[in-house]
Amino acid sequence: MEHPKKELIEGIAELFEAHEEIYVPGEWEAFSQQQQRKKYPFFAQWVKIAAVLFLIFSVLFFSLSRKPEQQENIVKVKATPVLPSTGQMKSTGVTTVPPKAAAGSGQGVLSGRSPADQQRASLAPAQHGQELVLQTVMESLTAAVNTPVYTHEEVPLGFQKKELLQDTAAQQKKEGLSTIDFLIAESKKPATEQKKKEIGSKWDFGVEVMPTMTQKNMNVGGGLTTAYRLSDKLAISSGISLLQLQSGVSVGGSAGAMDMSVARALSDRELTSVNANIKAIDIPLGLVYKINKHYYTSAGVSYFNVITEKRSNTYVQTAQINQSVNNALTGASYSYKAVVSEQVSENVPDEPLRGNSYLGFFNFSVGRKQTLFNKYNIRIEPFIKVPVGKLSDQELKLMNSGLKLQLSF
């Protein structure tokens, strides 16, 4: 059959108007899987992170649930009063002098003599019987620590006075011992009280300011922070802040600017860059690990809700103009064509991000904490925020890094 002759272009147009490829089995399944992945990006990674976090929290929970019992035990042990130790009283030479000897010697016996001399004087006249008496007296004195025994009938007035003085000295000694023990006990108390204090305040609240930078622009944000201490080393942090992000992306080959072809030179406009200014609410949730007393590190994600968005396109407009030059000497005028280009920025009504919420950013940071007046904490925390999910698909580069300055109390 002869094929009717046609002009090539006409034939091509007719051919492609009706052209369809044959469907390849499996394309729909691949497409729907891709859609599922886009709906739940990093789903597998999220499951792994959730499993690790669950393990950490469960271990911490069980370890924390055992700790209060131990502390109670410590408290109980500490609370028991320390009894003063009983020690042997030294013999101070208080003796009962038999009436005869006492009568003989008179009241002045004790007036100027030392207890040892008095003991020798009392022992000298009566050796055998008096020794026995002395022994029994010594034994009774050592046995009765708290209750000094006064035998006023047997002991003369001078002896009574001395006994009183020596008894009070013994009491003072006893009190001294108990004072020492008391002080020892008191010195140990503040540690437990401090521990109790620390246990009581697990929450931290604060305010923060964070200057941040995208690829080309400087931005700023600020807000409130909070943290809950899970253990000495771990804490969960969160907060809410208002962020302003400016970002832009270049469109078009910058290197080709000088190699402009005739066609491009004649074209009216060329899009060179797209810029956007976004204000959004950022709600982070992260895990903080305390490296030591001053340094810590943190990782988490943040929820991002765009409140306002302003976009603008920057164009390079070129125009051909005729210029004429007059030669002052010859009076001749020359005209020539020149290409003039200028940069023009126009606002774009499109706001594809505005009003939408995204999960959002991965946040990583390392910080240093400094305590102030034992009450406040100042934190300096360099951070980086990496966009994930739909935010990473945007043509704008929203990855930013900066410095968080926090004051917490």
Next chain:
Amino acid sequence: MFEEIIAGLSTRDDRVQERIYIQYWGYLMGVATRYFKDRNIAREVVNDSFIKAFKTMYDFRHNNDIIEFQKSFKSWLAKITVRTALDKLRANKTLLNYVEDYEEVKVDHVEVEQKLLVEDIMKLFYGLPDLHRTVFNLYEIEGYSHDEIAGMLSIPVSSSRTYLTRAKFKLRELYMKSIEIN
């Protein structure tokens, strides 16, 4: 088939997406491969087009007329694919690649003596610069005017006419060469 699609669109049934995808995949791939030599990029363009279509197709007006629906729905999908292809070209900065050393060979009229095959014509297509091929597709096959093409590609109207003329000359030249080789 089209009755089921209309019914699914009316009830906003998500299951109709699979039917529409399978029904129109071949046609939209035919459109996309005219703009992109790389089939993976063409496939991406087709999938992106379907994503856009699925968002708004439930509001597509059909008046329960199956024949009218077939034409208009197909045309609507093709327009989405063309715009998606142009966005992709702009994102890949391909449209800005102007061929400096273009040798203009004026071949006005070529008569085709044998049946044209899609594979052969595609080879001719990919021999054109991206901008020329795009303008040719938009004018000769999609049916846009030069004013519309100039607006879509951000080029002057006169440039659109120039590119179309050059594309036609080039296609004829390549076709003549391919016949000589064979």
